[in-house]
Amino acid sequence: MTPKKGIFHGFGRNVYAAGFVSLFMDISSEMVYSLVPLFLANTLGVNKSIIGFIEGVAESTASVLRALSGYISDRMGTRKWVMAAGYGISVLSRPLIAMGNNWGEVMVYRFTDRFGKGIRSAPRDAIIAESTHRESFARAFNFHRAMDTFGAVLGPLFAFMLLEAYQNNYRLVFWLSIIPGVIAVALIIIFIRDTPTPTSKSGAKIELSIKNFNWKFRLFLLIATLFALGNVSDFFLILRAQDVGIPVVTIPVVYLFFNLIYSLFAIPAGILADSYGKRRLILAGMILFAFLFFGFAQAQTPRTIWFLFALYGIFMGLTEGIQKAYLATIIPAEYKATAYGIFNSAVGMAMLPSGIIAGWLWDKYSPAATFYFGAVTATLSAIAFSVYIGWADREKALHQHRPGTVQ
Numbered sequence: 001m002t003p004k005k006g007i008f009h010g011f012g013r014n015v016y017a018a019g020f021v022s023l024f025m026d027i028s029s030e031m032v033y034s035l036v037p038l039f040l041a042n043t044l045g046v047n048k049s050i051i052g053f054i055e056g057v058a059e060s061t062a063s064v065l066r067a068l069s070g071y072i073s074d075r076m077g078t079r080k081w082v083m084a085a086g087y088g089i090s091v092l093s094r095p096l097i098a099m100g101n102n103w104g105e106v107m108v109y110r111f112t113d114r115f116g117k118g119i120r121s122a123p124r125d126a127i128i129a130e131s132t133h134r135e136s137f138a139r140a141f142n143f144h145r146a147m148d149t150f151g152a153v154l155g156p157l158f159a160f161m162l163l164e165a166y167q168n169n170y171r172l173v174f175w176l177s178i179i180p181g182v183i184a185v186a187l188i189i190i191f192i193r194d195t196p197t198p199t200s201k202s203g204a205k206i207e208l209s210i211k212n213f214n215w216k217f218r219l220f221l222l223i224a225t226l227f228a229l230g231n232v233s234d235f236f237l238i239l240r241a242q243d244v245g246i247p248v249v250t251i252p253v254v255y256l257f258f259n260l261i262y263s264l265f266a267i268p269a270g271i272l273a274d275s276y277g278k279r280r281l282i283l284a285g286m287i288l289f290a291f292l293f294f295g296f297a298q299a300q301t302p303r304t305i306w307f308l309f310a311l312y313g314i315f316m317g318l319t320e321g322i323q324k325a326y327l328a329t330i331i332p333a334e335y336k337a338t339a340y341g342i343f344n345s346a347v348g349m350a351m352l353p354s355g356i357i358a359g360w361l362w363d364k365y366s367p368a369a370t371f372y373f374g375a376v377t378a379t380l381s382a383i384a385f386s387v388y389i390g391w392a393d394r395e396k397a398l399h400q401h402r403p404g405t406v407q
Contacts, residue, residue: 012131019147028181030155052359058110063348070122070341086120091181122341141321142270230377261313285318
């Protein structure tokens with residue numbers, strides 16, 4: 001498929017449609033997500049180790065589906081309906097949290113919600129890549145992240161307004177979050193056009209295996225997984241904000257502020273990545289994260305928390321969409337959804353040990369220990385990625401000096 005040019009060079013209509021789908025779904029998700037750790041800790045009286053366990057199980061177990069859904073999408077030669085099913089499942093999870101009375105029921109909600117995300121992520125990423133010119137990958141993925149994150153700005157804002165108006169009625173917010181989720185699913189059905197995949201054209205046999213990818217993909221996968229091990233759930237950032245002294249009713253606004261910075265920074269970061277190199281921005285993001293989590297460990301005032309959440313927004317702009325844009329340059333076209341699924345699964349499965357370690361460190365030692373752990377793993381990831389860049393550049397130079405070699 002040759003994408004048509006849009007407002008930004010190289011964008012097809014699917015990129016815009018996927019952006020608005022994520023806008024409405026993230027309004028729905030973040031109305032709930034920003035309140036779940038507070039609901040668990042303050043309403044249900046759950047300790048931090050259990051909170052970390054819930055988030056780890058939800059993220060990592062459902063992550064297995066990310067590889068499977070990508071594989072199914074490549075085998076079937078379709079993206080749209082696998083994507084729609086994933087979004088629909090997430091919407092159907094909302095009543096589970098609205099009616100939850102114990103942490104086990106909240107865990108079922110989080111698992112179901114992440115189950116839906118696990119199904120939709122790989123085919124959505126593939127459809128964006130297949131609807132975009134190669135030179136605009138970072139712009140396209142970061143446009144999508146900007147729209148997604150703007151929804152994450154509006155979601156906590158609506159949650160804050162509803163909590164203020166209805167005296168901290170968490171359950172009402174959870175019920176109302178269903179509405180934007182339904183809109184997101186409707187947008188997929190009406191506006192997303194399925195892309196004829198390379199697999200459906202060539203009839204190539206697709207396997208759910210890492211053997212179909214080169215060393216660049218495999219090593220980048222390992223580095224991203226190591227980084228994800230210390231990139232603890234945002235639940236712990238929210239709890240840290242409360243721990244330092246930010247009032248519960250204000251925390252959705254802090255999370256809104258983070259997402260606003262992320263949303264504003266995502267598109268400029270994508271332009272920089274396409275112009276000056278995706279790997280450079282990914283490395284810069286890892287280094288920033290190490291300093292950022294060291295700051296969360298040391299934080300003692302609400303003003304510091306606001307500053308750190310702003311830096312966290314910049315970090316997300318430097319890494320989230322750009323990692324996926326970089327992947328698009330090192331994976332075979334016929335395995336696109338499978339590759340995104342494997343990547344999303346590996347990174348997501350790291351959330352189980354990440355959540356358990358983070359919660360255990362918080363309860364056993366201190367909140368600061370959780371963030372020191374993240375700073376150390378980020379530093380190790382940055383060192384490993386620097387070596388990776390050196391190896392990739394050396395291989396490129398060798399290929400350029402071999403006549404007739406195709407990269």
